[in-house]
Amino acid sequence: MSWTWFHRFGSPPHVYRLARRLTPWFAWPAALLILAGLYGGLVLAPPDYQQGDGFRMIYVHVPTAYLSIMIYTIMGVAAAVGLIWRMKVAHAVAASCAPIGASFTVAALATGSLFGKPMWGTYWAWDPRLTSELLLLFLYLGYLGLRSAFDDLQRADRASALLAVVGLVDVPIVHFSVVWWNSLHQGSSLLRLGGPTIYSPAMLAPLLMMICGFTLYFVAILLMRLRGEVLRRERAASWVKEALAT
Amino acid sequence: MNATAAALPSREDIPSALDVAGLALMRDLRLAFRKRDEIAQPLAFFAVVTTLFPLAITPELPRLREIAPGVLWVAALLAALLALEHLFRDDARDGTLEQYALCGRSLTWLLYAKTAAHWILTGLPLALVAPFAGMALGAPVHALGGIVITLAIGTFALSLIGAISAALTLGTRRGGMLLSLLTLPLAVPILIFGAQATDLAMRARGFAAPLELLAAFAVLGVTLAPLAAAAAVRISLE
Amino acid sequence: MSELSLRGENLHVWRGERHVLRGLALSVSSGEVLQVTGANGAGKTSLLRALCGLLHLEAGRISWGGRDVREDLAGFHASLAYLGHEPPLKADLTASENIRYWVGLRRRVKSPDIAQSLEAVDAPGLGDRLVRTLSAGQRRRVALAGLLLLAAPLWLLDEPTTHLDAAGQQLVGRLIEQHVRAGGLAVTAVHHEIAVNSERIRRLELARG
Numbered sequence: 001m002s003w004t005w006f007h008r009f010g011s012p013p014h015v016y017r018l019a020r021r022l023t024p025w026f027a028w029p030a031a032l033l034i035l036a037g038l039y040g041g042l043v044l045a046p047p048d049y050q051q052g053d054g055f056r057m058i059y060v061h062v063p064t065a066y067l068s069i070m071i072y073t074i075m076g077v078a079a080a081v082g083l084i085w086r087m088k089v090a091h092a093v094a095a096s097c098a099p100i101g102a103s104f105t106v107a108a109l110a111t112g113s114l115f116g117k118p119m120w121g122t123y124w125a126w127d128p129r130l131t132s133e134l135l136l137l138f139l140y141l142g143y144l145g146l147r148s149a150f151d152d153l154q155r156a157d158r159a160s161a162l163l164a165v166v167g168l169v170d171v172p173i174v175h176f177s178v179v180w181w182n183s184l185h186q187g188s189s190l191l192r193l194g195g196p197t198i199y200s201p202a203m204l205a206p207l208l209m210m211i212c213g214f215t216l217y218f219v220a221i222l223l224m225r226l227r228g229e230v231l232r233r234e235r236a237a238s239w240v241k242e243a244l245a246t
Numbered sequence: 247m248n249a250t251a252a253a254l255p256s257r258e259d260i261p262s263a264l265d266v267a268g269l270a271l272m273r274d275l276r277l278a279f280r281k282r283d284e285i286a287q288p289l290a291f292f293a294v295v296t297t298l299f300p301l302a303i304t305p306e307l308p309r310l311r312e313i314a315p316g317v318l319w320v321a322a323l324l325a326a327l328l329a330l331e332h333l334f335r336d337d338a339r340d341g342t343l344e345q346y347a348l349c350g351r352s353l354t355w356l357l358y359a360k361t362a363a364h365w366i367l368t369g370l371p372l373a374l375v376a377p378f379a380g381m382a383l384g385a386p387v388h389a390l391g392g393i394v395i396t397l398a399i400g401t402f403a404l405s406l407i408g409a410i411s412a413a414l415t416l417g418t419r420r421g422g423m424l425l426s427l428l429t430l431p432l433a434v435p436i437l438i439f440g441a442q443a444t445d446l447a448m449r450a451r452g453f454a455a456p457l458e459l460l461a462a463f464a465v466l467g468v469t470l471a472p473l474a475a476a477a478a479v480r481i482s483l484e
Numbered sequence: 485m486s487e488l489s490l491r492g493e494n495l496h497v498w499r500g501e502r503h504v505l506r507g508l509a510l511s512v513s514s515g516e517v518l519q520v521t522g523a524n525g526a527g528k529t530s531l532l533r534a535l536c537g538l539l540h541l542e543a544g545r546i547s548w549g550g551r552d553v554r555e556d557l558a559g560f561h562a563s564l565a566y567l568g569h570e571p572p573l574k575a576d577l578t579a580s581e582n583i584r585y586w587v588g589l590r591r592r593v594k595s596p597d598i599a600q601s602l603e604a605v606d607a608p609g610l611g612d613r614l615v616r617t618l619s620a621g622q623r624r625r626v627a628l629a630g631l632l633l634l635a636a637p638l639w640l641l642d643e644p645t646t647h648l649d650a651a652g653q654q655l656v657g658r659l660i661e662q663h664v665r666a667g668g669l670a671v672t673a674v675h676h677e678i679a680v681n682s683e684r685i686r687r688l689e690l691a692r693g
Contacts, residue, residue: 273585
């Protein structure tokens, strides 16, 4: 099987070995950053003068929300690469991203909802960010649903890749329309899921640590999933037996 | 036997792009009129769904008037989703979709014609029937024109977007439910601006702003969606 | 008319996880018929669809008239006519309407042409019948009538004799023969070779696995 005309990142055994080597480099720093961020945010940072301790939700909510969007973007780009250059590894990356992204979206919704209760008194509010997150979750679910609807892996890859690309184009449009929709009915209650209005360095530093930590965590999980995905797709190839023996 | 088997058609013989689109359009229209129930069903569905809301909420017209735009749009959206299932289904099954992909003309252009035919057969009738449903939900008479216009543009944009998901789900067993799940998030902008435009029309306020945005989406859909749908069709033929 | 040729070199095609075509090579020129035989699942249909450009080639290239088909796929498509397992006809249109909407995408056809074509396939008078009311054999003949009108030099036919009686099978052989005699090319995928009265027949047998 000649992979010679692919860029070397298109080579599954290469990607597998690379992923295996790199995972700890992401996993440990991720753990450290998250722990440090949690300590800094939940313990060290002073309560906000306006929202008290309620603002601390941003330390989990913001990273998960940011990642849910970033993962969708990565998924869309990987899907586009797989679609245009027919790289199977790119499809494997997109397939690995989807469940992780969906999980982060659920986490963002859950944290937004849980921490919203003390803030506004309800578990759910149709503010632009939460609504956009919800629609993003539907996009992820649609992608996963389309994937599982095909028996043929190649069809599943290509169809879901096209969906991911279309979705990627649609995400800004959806977000824009949701913001517009929400602004129309602004009035009685300001439901924006914002954080404190004034950020002190003591508040910001842990937040940045959490964002970086979660991003590294995502990469670590992605690498692990990617390895499994590559193994599953290439299980008939000879290099797999050698790789699993070591 | 007629023309030499191995000679390519001469230049005058080759139909123009407009002819080709016209042929595809006429074929689908003619087919639909032979199987009239496919036109009638989405309309009946729309009527039924619209009826459900007063039954489920209240018979009081003032309250219904409040929610009328939303009801009309959701019902139209659901009816359109139902109709999308048969946009490509038959052609994929009998091999004519394949022939479209192999005829040497732009598949994007052919799909545009197919989608236009689909809108004429489903979206446009919905838009024309909607005023009646609107009146049943308490819409004032002056709003009826606005309802038709907003729903006409909206269903057109929906047909375009829906063509993508209809093509993507070709060959899957779950078809309908998955089709809806894929189309709805993509259709949210259309729903938001369309319902807002209809709402403003019902309040006798100028609804130009959201209507323009809706029309902008329709234009965007026209240019991009058939491209994506053609790519999806090619993927389904692999 | 210039010499036309279809060549496939080192064709590799995967269907899902199956390596269906491995390094296949073939060549057909103007006036020749290539009959591809093989058991079910050997890849005959995949080969034809790959030659059309419907299936993706993992490796290898297909050239038409010396040029890689990927350079001008639309032009290549305009030169070929593909008939799959099932005749590409809409059940709710008449035979004539079907042909008009199918062939009409490529070249303008008039009613006399359609009628003449239906006669050429021994199916006169079927023109105004709804395809839904036709038998499988009759549908096959209507598809062949359309094939004739497409006026494409390259014919790619997948099991063209399915549902046809003995007379019908002879008809197919005759049509192919007339086609290649006029300078056309034909690639057929068949279980059993079609009897074509021509000296220039190439054969390709696909083995399974």
